[in-house]
């Protein structure tokens with residue numbers, strides 16, 4: 271199989287690929303019993319824009335997110351939320367389903383799936 275690096279992903283799936291992934295992810299959030307209540311109900315569109323922009327910049331696309339929001343500082347930005355292992359697992363489960371729906375090429379999928387799982391683990395801030 272062809273090998274690519276993380277920075278090549280934007281070139282392969284483009285803005286449209288990230289748009290499809292993140293919209294499928296956020297489509298599932300509002301009705302989720304654990305995650306739904308954590309997200310600001312009137313700001314799903316903005317939240318979708320932020321996650322998409324972050325991912326585009328992280329994987330080789332334009333740096334619009336950093337220009338608008340500054341350093342991602344994800345642990346700091348998630349500090350207000352009770353990020354338990356349960357919440358982490360649910361987030362990863364929903365993103366896995368969104369990745370299934372997006373059906374990216376295997377070389378892209380193989381980089382994105384572990385990235386989301388590892389980043390989500392790194393964000394856990396409640397261990398009880």
Ligand code: HEM
Pocket residue numbers: 305308309310313316317318320321324339342344347348351353357358361362385386389390391393394
């Ligand atoms: C582990 C489970 C996670 C939970 C429960 C969670 C929850 C949230 C919530 C409630 C927000 C606020 C929505 C907003 O106003 O933008 C948010 C923002 C955000 N999350 Fe997560 N998140 C999780 C994991 C992740 C992961 C794995 C990533 C990266 C791959 C990520 C990236 C972001 C980004 C970029 C923002 C916007 C930050 C900003 O610019 O303000 N999150 N998250």
